[in-house]
Amino acid sequence: MTAPGSPEVLQLQQVPEPKLQNDTEILVRLHAAGVNPIDTKLRQRGTFYPDQMPAILGCDGAGVVEAVGSGVQQFRVGDEVYFCAGGLGESNTGNYAELTVVDESSVAPKPTSLSFAEAAAAPLVLITAWEALYDRARLEAGQKVLIHAGAGGVGHVAIQLAKIKGAEVCTTVSSQDKARLVRQLGADHPILYKQTDFVQAALDWTGGEGVDIAFDTIGGKTFWESFPAVRVYGDVVTILEPDSATNWKAARSRNLRISLELMLTPLLQGLVAAQQHQAEILKQCAQWIDEGKLKIHLSETYPLQDAAVAHQAIATGSTTGKIVLIME
Structure with missing residues (x-):
């Protein structure tokens, strides 16, 4: 360079x-x-x-x-x-x-x-997904996880690491082809976010309670738009720096634990x-x-x-x- x-x-x-x-x-x-x-x-x-x-x-x-x-x-x-x-x-x-x-x-x-x-x-995606889910969010068996961009570099290994730990996974994808891929990797519930409100989909999937963990690999408004999809006292991990426009209200009212992951x-x-x-x-x-x-x-x-x-x-x-x- x-x-x-x-x-x-x-x-x-x-x-x-x-x-x-x-x-x-x-x-x-x-x-x-x-x-x-x-x-x-x-x-x-x-x-x-x-x-x-x-x-x-x-x-x-x-x-x-x-x-x-x-x-x-x-x-x-x-x-x-x-x-x-x-x-x-x-x-x-x-x-x-x-x-x-x-x-x-x-x-x-x-x-x-x-x-x-x-x-x-x-290496980079494995370490990022491991640290985010296992070290930051303290993922446990039986928990429900929302992983953004499940067909992407970090997302596709995050799905698998969550499944290895015994978690259930919903994940956002942009197409039917990507939905098929993430199912092959073990995702339980692909969400076609261009057609479906991912927050509502995650709430419906969890009986209205919200996921235990949301893992944001996209940043921007996806980070703070994920807050209402997470249960009270749940976890949100992002690999991007939250921007100044972040609306923290839902995170505060739900008492979420926010973690930043930089491998x-x-x-x-x-x-x-x-x-x-x-x-x-x-x-x-x-x-x-x-x-x-x-x-x-x-x-x-x-x-x-x-x-x-x-x-x-x-x-x-x-x-x-x-x-x-x-x-x-």
């Missing part, structure tokens, strides 16, 4: 190979990199490290370990791995590349049943224990994936040199599942 701006600021360039700088780092030859909305936002408005331009974007990666630092304990050369690390603009990081350096604290063994492309699609916090603040927690999430999810309990919906792949095209595709906001770049 040469400067903030349109997708065209993503240019294929030869750069020096990244070097191991700490004894707990590993060098990974990347086979694939996930493309996430955070990538497009950083490209548009600038990275977290504007003084370290040009930058390599991409938080999600999957590949093969090529070298390890002297203090690395969990990985060896040749191991297949996946992770969410780097790509926020800091030099010597980023996964839209052939090689990257990551600390072993952020890395997990790749699910053996997934291709590198499928694995690269998984990038450990990376931005250098919280090693939290990064290790995220790696443990990826290890557990890899087990569930290999057991057939959890699926990653990969919708499109692009060669690395078409990163700008991938950004254009994700900017439409209507993609199903995940988009991934492939290193050829």
